[in-house]
Amino acid sequence: MTGDVNMAKTSTAGTPNSLDVSGTELWSVSPRERDEVFGRLRREAPVSWQRPPDGGLLPATQGYWAIVRHADIRHVSRHPELFCSGQGISFDDVPAELAEMSAAFIVMDAPQHTRMRGLVNHAFTPRRVRTIQQQIEAQAAAIVADAVRLDAIEVVRDISMRLPLWTISEMLGVPPERRDDLYDAANIMVGTADEEFVAEGEDPLVVLFGGVTALHQLAHELQAARKAEPGDDLMSALVAAEVDGDALTENEIAAFLVLLAVAGNDTTRNTISHSIKAFSDNPEQWDLLRSDPDAYLGTAVEEMIRWDSPVRTFRRTATQDTELNGTLIREGERVVLFYASANRDDEVFTDPWSFDITRRPNEHVGFGGGGPHFCLGALIARTQLRAIFSEFIKHVERFDAGEIDYVTGNLINNIRRLPCRLQVRQAV
Amino acid sequence: MVVVGADIDLDRCQGHGLCGMECPEVFDVDDGGRAHVLVDPIPPELSGAAVLAQQSCPEQAITLHEAREGEA
Numbered sequence: 337m338t339g340d341v342n343m344a345k346t347s348t349a350g351t352p353n354s355l356d357v358s359g360t361e362l363w364s365v366s367p368r369e370r371d372e373v374f375g376r377l378r379r380e381a382p383v384s385w386q387r388p389p390d391g392g393l394l395p396a397t398q399g400y401w402a403i404v405r406h407a408d409i410r411h412v413s414r415h416p417e418l419f420c421s422g423q424g425i426s427f428d429d430v431p432a433e434l435a436e437m438s439a440a441f442i443v444m445d446a447p448q449h450t451r452m453r454g455l456v457n458h459a460f461t462p463r464r465v466r467t468i469q470q471q472i473e474a475q476a477a478a479i480v481a482d483a484v485r486l487d488a489i490e491v492v493r494d495i496s497m498r499l500p501l502w503t504i505s506e507m508l509g510v511p512p513e514r515r516d517d518l519y520d521a522a523n524i525m526v527g528t529a530d531e532e533f534v535a536e537g538e539d540p541l542v543v544l545f546g547g548v549t550a551l552h553q554l555a556h557e558l559q560a561a562r563k564a565e566p567g568d569d570l571m572s573a574l575v576a577a578e579v580d581g582d583a584l585t586e587n588e589i590a591a592f593l594v595l596l597a598v599a600g601n602d603t604t605r606n607t608i609s610h611s612i613k614a615f616s617d618n619p620e621q622w623d624l625l626r627s628d629p630d631a632y633l634g635t636a637v638e639e640m641i642r643w644d645s646p647v648r649t650f651r652r653t654a655t656q657d658t659e660l661n662g663t664l665i666r667e668g669e670r671v672v673l674f675y676a677s678a679n680r681d682d683e684v685f686t687d688p689w690s691f692d693i694t695r696r697p698n699e700h701v702g703f704g705g706g707g708p709h710f711c712l713g714a715l716i717a718r719t720q721l722r723a724i725f726s727e728f729i730k731h732v733e734r735f736d737a738g739e740i741d742y743v744t745g746n747l748i749n750n751i752r753r754l755p756c757r758l759q760v761r762q763a764v
Numbered sequence: 765m766v767v768v769g770a771d772i773d774l775d776r777c778q779g780h781g782l783c784g785m786e787c788p789e790v791f792d793v794d795d796g797g798r799a800h801v802l803v804d805p806i807p808p809e810l811s812g813a814a815v816l817a818q819q820s821c822p823e824q825a826i827t828l829h830e831a832r833e834g835e836a
Binding site: 458 | 779780785792793794795797816
């Protein structure tokens, strides 16, 4: 990364690369097909200028630099002083009101980010996560017990959807009678990219706004309830959180709930679904995992996250002229991080298209490339994946999954449906 | 290399707890959301795990100290 920035040798902003990653069709094909384009970019043009992305809720106006190599994604993630989040993190442009209502610390920079994240960090420490681990394990056991009674399951509906939002509800202390409202609103937040989810004639933006508004209302209700009667849950901790005399405002907590409903929802959901498909396609890996879960489950979970790469893209904006892998990036220009591409970078991962549960080290960027925005919920996600696959290990000999039905979208690697038969271990 | 000690830069630490997952005998995160080192010196059999813990830190907040020449 050293050297005179005037010597930058590759393409400059304004000339889109012939390997285009801004079209929506790229996001409707399988990850493997998509990586043919990204593999060429990694080799031929690791920092390439791209035209504004198609699709999205608003017409995109700005081009961007596509960042596709592992080392470059780490560099951008670990230099927030050069590549900031405060000017937006989504590939697509977001309407201002919506951005305002979901303006949690994921779209902030230091010092506001440091303050906000410091206030919520307490709820996500390993010690706190251990206190909910048993509840997550019990819920995972119930979900798998239901599934193994069925001949054929639809993985997303019968398994993957059932754990993440339940976990968030438990953590927040959402009362049982309000959980369906949380689920509905949260699923709106992550569903508007799906043409089947938004009814004919409906404006996705209006639907999305309805979801955000419902989450804000729930957040305000919960805050009032916990201020009146604190409990041992995340919401109580949030309303009481104070660092150096500083507390979170009601709207900041509401925006955090919106973030949780998105970040903690279809990320884990899709990793569960993709992992079931991966074990169905690679039965020898399932046999290996079952042969010694204590030895393999830890590395298997990391491989599941690498394999899925649930978050497809986040964006940063350059705060000054800087050089990245030989390319000059000017102040104000956008860079988009393509995480799945980094997770298939053969400079880091041997045989990257092999699903290998023994892979170690496994420095995937499934939770981000490091730095201040590294996934706050990483430990919870790992706990959920461990819990659900521990139950499968006990009961399932083989996954026999059909074809994945993908949702087109550039934020999350989203599966709409996945049919599967479970070969269940017979009681002896 | 043989690692005998570790320091955590608390200005960098964000409490992710990945160090504690790699090497729970040496690293833990307290309720205040900051990592700390549980043992000093680090026993030789945990040296390798301590290196993995350092590498796992997204904030690069862990500094390891190697044994000097002649030390175990």
